Amino acid sequence: MSFGVDRSIDLRHDAEPMTVVSHRPSPIAWLIAPAVLLFVLFFVLPFGVMAVMSVYSGNPVTNPNAFLTTRHYERFIFDTAGIFHDSLWATLRIGLVTTVVSLLIGYPLAHWMARMQSRLGHALALMAVIAPLLTGIVVRTFAWMTILQDKGVINTTLIGLGLIQKPLPLMYNEFGTVVALVHIYVPFMVLTLIGVIGRIDERLEQAARSLGAGRLRAFVEVTLPLSLPGILAGSLLVFALAISAYVTPSLMGGTDVLTLPMLIAQQVGTSFNPNFAGALGVILLAVCLVIVIAYNRILAQLSGEQLA
Amino acid sequence: MISRRSMLRTGASLAAAATVGTPAISHAQTKTLKITTWGGKWGDIMKATVLPVFEKEFKCTVSADQAFPFMPKLQASAKNDPLYDVFHTNSNEQWSALTEGLVMDKFTTKEVPNVADVHPWSVSDKIVGVAIFTSAIGLGYRTDKGLTPPKSWKDLADPKLAGARGGYLIPVNSLGQCHLMMLGKVYGKGLQDLDAAYKALEQLKPIKLVDFTGQMEKMLLSGEVSEGVIHDSGVYRYEGQNQPVDFASPSEGVMALEQVLNVPPGSKVKELAYAYIDYMLRPDVQKLLAEGVWYSPANKKVKLDAKYDAKLLTRPEKVATLIQPDWKWYNARKDDIDARVTKILKG
Structure with a gap:
């Protein structure tokens, strides 16, 4: 995940001034990291699990016989x-x-x-x-x-x-x-x-x-x-x-x-x-x-x- | 209602019995037994007396989950490392759990010795695991409204009760589901006559529906409902509190609301789980809980005090009025039934 970049000027005498890109995350980007983490942990992950469960016949983790199916969506649609x-x-x-x-x-x-x-x-x-x-x-x-x-x-x-x-x-x-x-x-x-x-x-x-x-x-x-x-x-x-x-x-x-x-x-x-x-x-x-x-x-x- | 003194006295006798020791599982040491159990008065007695005595006797810790519903949590845990070691629910959920291989079918007297002393309903073919108590589902009514005490399930259809009769949201409450099956028996060919049941349900409109029994108790106590479907303990527990409510057992029979214990096959402390079930079936534990929350005990050897014995299902002629529904049959068609009753009762 990228949190942004720092731009700085190269001031060496023997070189043309040029822009280099630093890959260090900015301090402000770090501040939003907890929020992003919370969003991933408490929304993206649970929603992902829910979406996966919705296309299985049972719980694929605990039931080895669970298979992929669209029957739950068909049940709602029809x-x-x-x-x-x-x-x-x-x-x-x-x-x-x-x-x-x-x-x-x-x-x-x-x-x-x-x-x-x-x-x-x-x-x-x-x-x-x-x-x-x-x-x-x-x-x-x-x-x-x-x-x-x-x-x-x-x-x-x-x-x-x-x-x-x-x-x-x-x-x-x-x-x-x-x-x-x-x-x-x-x-x-x-x-x-x-x-x-x-x-x-x-x-x-x-x-x-x-x-x-x-x-x-x-x-x-x-x-x-x-x-x-x-x-x-x-x-x-x-x-x-x-x-x-x-x-x-x-x-x-x-x-x-x-x-x-x-x-x-x-x-x-x-x-x-x-x-x-x-x-x-x-x-x-x-x-x-x-x-x-x-x-x-x-x-x-x-x-x-x-x-x- | 059971007094604090008698509860302490029984607790002390249970503790004394614990010091004598039991042979079943002396090697349990400091294991943790994870159980499900109810809250309210039941939970108070469990926490104050029943569980501490069990922990002392079997040198273990009991971790009790009171946050219903339990079944989805058991479903979400691994079968070889289940969330619970003892699964306490009503009978309908046990049958769903059995279908998914989450609980055991039956117990032998080798596993649970006290099973030898239980009423036949406790281990009948309608039960998965073992039922430790039952309540009787019948009709609760206000005694201050000039109503004739109900004698039949048909009395709930009395036009005078329009808008003042109470039932349950059938998709979410097993008492509602029992009531629906009873309508099939009373108005049709039997508990499984759904067409007759649907027709009879239509005739009960307007009816106030709730999703749990505590709410029905409140509606009866407040007078919002004059007559409604409820279990006997939901009415008897107000005895001595000067409340104008009573319970009637209809002549066609009462439906069973069993408290069932079971063990997930993957439990790591199975012996301790069996010991817990056996402990819950002991006459002294059964008496304490039965008189505490007005549940009919499963153990035939339990001698209840006269006022409880007079009302609960302890004698053969009263036990004979108990009807146990076939939850396997019901659960198999629950989705269709849910949809049908939702449409019938809407509006």
Whole structure:
């Protein structure tokens, strides 16, 4: 692996000055080495193992009779069971809705915090945003269960007030799942956006307004395009987290929600078929990469056009 | 529920028995026995009493893994150097492990002498390895909702229970899988009548489904569910806590939820593993755990205190109500069943 090169000048009197290339890694390159190592150890290697498992009939390390096969991918593609494609679509749908709702909630909050003059106010708001992250996902999901279930806070209150006769279906469906996921992932969106919006020069918006633009137009034509990199980063982060969520859809979704991570867990934990689980993992990653690349390009294009 | 004092007393007697010594494996010395085991109250009793006494008696260290699921971890380890020396799971997983050659089939009395004293269900042809306890899967219900105590599995389909009945996500929970097979028996020709079972399952909608028994206990205790499928110990363990819940054994029989021990063939400490299984089948150990977590013991010689004896499956007429599913048959078609029930219960 190469970590970069040092370029130096040869200053010998009897020679023409010339550039020589040193193969010593730069000190800065060494600093990123741990990160690269972590990436290789905890992403590339496990993913490689998963990809290899997905094309075998069993575990080739422990089972000498395991053979190469495409049957796991065929099982997904032909979907004779009729649940895998639905599951993929449900995963993407939940990821998309969670991302959009997180953005709609997170953007105004991040904008408000980034423009806040009071340092104390900013610190308090930041604490409020970060506070949910200090509690585990399982605990937060159980908290949502006590709020949304049939005998939960909302339904009990509404029935007690005589506003409804039967409990509202707030849980064991996609609605409950998205609500809990948004609560968990909004801080990631806000924290990503604050940095980007905070770096936008306020005078640009003021200049637009001084030239006659209204508050809304100045926002739409100046601030929003300049914050697109933050929207892109925040959206990708939340989308990636939401489509890979397992605990929350499992607890909040009931029978209405079956996402690919849930199917993968089923295959590993109760059907004991890590090979098919590996194939599902590869498929999920491939589909997501396609979506992320497309989203990246569209937003980059949009950003370029706006700036132009 | 078992008291701290009685637990200490039993622990002391177990320790005293340990000083007498056992012949099976005196040469074990400081070997490490790697086992799987449950957490919760079971795990507390194991850690506080059962395992320390075993370690002292057999001069070994026991390394207990409580992080479920165990089977994928066993699958990932080498067959000639398995992650576990004693594999404790429910019966369905043992059959999957046997299919992959990860555990042994049966034990003889030479390997595990106490097998000579167990109930027939503990070593039946539906069991791989040896079952050390069983629970009865039946119906748990709220006693404060004016419900007639259920007498039949069909009572769960009572229209009054719409939205207030509870079951399990069948692909991930063996109680749900047992319930599905029982629907085949109650509404069709037998446990393997899947068409009748699917049809009956459809009639149970709307039903609240959970993926583990602890969640069902919580739903029953909170009143989120008025009646649901659960094992007897999941209800009896709240006895004396003034909770409005009770357990009913339906007339068609109760399904068995066995606690099974087995040994991977590649274990390096096989003799010690056999000794552990034999130890877990001893009457004093069986009594301690049975009364601690309300499990029905496998050893016929166990004499439980009256309140446990009255409710658990100890007498022949009660043992006769226990139905053991054919997990080999079920596991062979699990993928198809999973897909079918997922579609039935969606929405």
